[in-house]
Amino acid sequence: MYMNCAVVDIVPLGSKSHKHVNSRDVAQVNAAAQAALSSYPPLFLANLADVNDCITTKTKDVIFNTPGHDVAFADGDSAGSQPSF
Secondary structure, eight states: OOOOOOOOOOOOTTOSOGGGSOHHHHHHHHHHHHHHHTTSOOOOOOSOTTTOOOOOOTTSOOOOSSOOSOOOOOTTOOTTSOOOO
C-alpha cells in the first residue's frame, strides 16, 4: 500500500498566485486548513517493521480501524466490518 504526496500552496479562493496574497490572508487560510485537517484520523502505518507490528495481507483490501467520515466500501464490506490487519 502506498500513498502519493505533493507539495501544495493553500491560498484564498480566487487568488491567481500566492505571490499576490498578503500574509494575513495566508495566515487565515492556513488556520482554516489546519482546523479541517485536525478532524482527520491518524495516519495509518503498516508493513514498517521499524515503526510497529501492523502487517497487511497482499491482494486483500485493507479495512481501516479509524477510516474517517468520507468512506466508500466495496465487496460487501461496511462501516461495521472488522479491521483487516
